[in-house]
Amino acid sequence: MKRRILVIVPLFVTREEATNIKKLLGSYAWDGTEIDVTGLQGNIAVNSRSEADIATPEFLDLAIKAEKNGYDAVISYCYLDVGVDVARELVNIPIVGPLEASAIVANMVGRRFSMISVGDMYPPGEFYILPRLRTLRLDRNYISTRGIGFEKFFVFSEDIRHIETMRTALMAECRKALADGAHVLILACTGFPPARSLSDELKVPIIDAVITLKVAEALIDLKLSTNKSPVNDQCQEENPTKMRIKLLIPTSADLEPNLLEKLRRFVNDGTEIDIVQFEKGPESIRSTPEVVKVVPFIIREALSAERERYNAVVISSSVDPGLESAREICEIPVIGLGESSMLLACMLGTRFSIILPDGQVQPLIEKNVRKIGLEKRFLSTRFMGKRPKRKWSKLDPVKLLHEIEKAVEEGGKAIIIDEATTFKIDQSIRKIVKVPILNPLSAALKMAEVFHSINLSHSKLSYPKPVLPHYHKKRLERLKRKSIQSLFLYGENT
Incomplete structure (x- = not known):
């Protein structure tokens, strides 16, 4: 199926940065999906509500033009979901924001989720993530927001030292979120490295901004x-x-x-x-x-x-x-x-x-x-x-x-x-x-x-696999009849 999706980054991006985003999302896209990436001219950063509000009018103009130009969906590529709610009142194609999409999927794969964001001068969860989740009424399973400092945040850097510094900081905050009780993690910044680079080591579902692309494709289909x-x-x-x-x-x-x-x-x-x-x-x-x-x-x-x-x-x-x-x-x-x-x-x-x-x-x-x-x-x-x-x-x-x-x-x-x-x-x-x-x-x-x-499944912290206790195994060995129906739960023959 042919799908055209416009990804709007609500801040100024260079041609190289737009190409990197397109390459990243394109590696997950279904066949037939065409992705274009554009930024805004009047915004240099989106780290606060005021910056998001300034970016919204230009985002709306681009969303309206996207519909007129035949795009099937628009993605707001920022975890503040810049312009998402207002744009939905103005256009008839799907408008997808990463925070909303991530929270919806997190509620499907686990019982508790935490966000990993950027910011050391203020708690990002308190200022924009939790209020947004409350507005969406998706906050019941939210546990916490953890954040790495701006000095450890490098966007699209090819310097191996920068990459390792950010990855180390991310892993530390992810482990803190797991200690908070999270069963699912959301990388709540579009500048973070792909979740697949962390999930294998942490052994829990990790959701990143790629979910916006998959949800947009699903809505189109x-x-x-x-x-x-x-x-x-x-x-x-x-x-x-x-x-x-x-x-x-x-x-x-x-x-x-x-x-x-x-x-x-x-x-x-x-x-x-x-x-x-x-x-x-x-x-x-x-x-x-x-x-x-x-x-x-x-x-x-x-x-x-x-x-x-x-x-x-x-x-x-x-x-x-x-x-x-x-x-x-x-x-x-x-x-x-x-x-x-x-x-x-x-x-x-x-x-x-x-x-x-x-x-x-x-x-x-x-x-x-x-x-x-x-x-x-x-x-x-x-x-x-x-x-x-x-x-x-x-x-x-x-x-x-x-x-x-x-x-x-x-x-x-x-x-x-x-x-x-x-x-x-x-x-x-x-x-x-x-x-x-x-x-x-x-x-x-x-x-x-x-x-x-996107190689995502349910959190085994939320849905742990049954394990037959050792004392029951010994007891089972003493039984002459072993036609116990529940044995298949533990990988045993029935």
Whole structure:
């Protein structure tokens, strides 16, 4: 798929610096993505709120011109998210800021995150990071901000001494953040070296500004905008990524005809999707006992997926059954429909609503909202009425449109349709309703591709692998019968 993305650095950058940024982001881009980098003429630095405010008008002018010139998305390449919120009111293409994008992804990969920034004269977390997170209502899992001094911060220096000095300072602050209790680290400055140079040594997920590119690509592919209007509605074209996704369907309900063919419209060419269904599962998941029934299936299939060299697992249920358990036993990303669609909705609008087939699943959905920590961003649930006999039965588009309009009247700025296979309906409704419409399954598949493309997975500090204690191993040796079902959790034969 062809994508044109403009990266705006909200300060003056030389041609060499712009080339270096383009080269860095280009090394992570999907095929078909064209990246251009530009800076501002009137700003030399963005280390404070006042400097960010001065840079905003020029940023807005460039964002408006970018849309007119046919760009598909704009990135504000600064962790103050310069101009992001205002630009979204003026243009219809996605506007992505690194602080918002990083916080959303951090909430997917771990339970606690810290920021590593630049600044020794003032605490950057107190002055702009924490206030921004509070504005976004994504601060529940925030732990701390650590910062290296300006004298150790060298942007695009090729001097090996400078590089080692900054890396040493970064590693020291990262370790302090881990001591604070962080499970995920965010390099909250676009001038830092790539996260991949640190993550192997620290053994925790580290997110950097590259995430803005991947989120922008995902929004373009999903035909979603961070404004009220839909972006152009075109199908995917060639874009090989060579990854395998195992899609777990934990119910026994009949699948929508040609489901795989419809799913492939939302992923890159080269992405292989295999569907595994729980034939003994419930017809739908609308109660806690039904969740309990399907979790062992999800755990076993997730572990099997890792052994079969899949790159990611997607659980096809918006209540995310077994999500945390599967993450404990797997090293590969495990993506839930509910978590991924709700966090992505936070980037598309200030408040989101969810349209449900009926009211029975509402308690589980709202429990999931609380678990993720999005109560302040969640607006309401609305109901279609009686659930169809088959999950893929055609929903009444008139009724669906009515409920979406009611959600918008209540203040909903983004809508999630909690019916994973309503592809044709939500595509047609997007042309009528001027708010972003999210399909949870397509959103989860795209986030799986994002994780794979930047080699990101969940923090094992948040989701530690189960270990069989030594005294239980000795006890097990004394038992004549060893048909203990949970042994596979520890790498033992069942």
